[in-house]
Amino acid sequence: MNDVIRLQADLGTSLKKAREDAGLSIKELAAKAGRVRDVIYRLEAGKDVSVASLFAVLSVLQMTLRVERAGLPTLEDVQTRFGADEEE
Template structure:
């Protein structure tokens, strides 16, 4: 997807995309609008290593297979 298309779909100025690409600060509203325009989302997860049960649930392993 071209940056101009993302800017148009997100209804944000191209300069906002330039700032995001450079790693500069943008508002959360702008970030979510840009992600939405790209059919993306952010998922927050607990910091740290996952438990064995979380890995098994995520990747469909039985606990016996994970050993």
Template sequence: MNIMKGKIMSKSIDDVIQEKMKNPEFKKAFEKDMAQFSSSVALLKAREDAGLTQRELAEKAGVPQSTVARIERGYSTSTKTLSKLASAMNKTMRIVIS
């Protein structure tokens, strides 16, 4: 929140992001981070909807539990690993480029 000449002015996070997106370097980094974040959220939601723990999903997919945890924390992974995890939950993986 900024206080200017006795007035309280505030910007929403969306306003700040929109302003920063004018910078090409920021935009590129932001879009990369959002792609990773989207994968993390999608995996977490699908796992919880399937009623599986990280360990249970990892065992079904044939990957270490730490792999599931890292992906859910936002670390990057391969499409091959995401596909294994999706298959273990009887889901399909779609990649959308827009």
């Protein structure tokens, strides 16, 4: 998995998919990460959590976080995110 994450919702979607691919329930992931279930719900919903909680969950899912300059989104990125305008 090599997702480009620009919004918290994107991160939530990626984490949920990784959790499901790993065959873990929210309860199991929370226990392995040493966090309460609410942290997992919040992460997957794109809500705020502590950086420590994020890294604990990433560790359990065997994922890393890479930070790089974003630059401007491409036209394709914008169309994918907001839908392409249909010409009439």
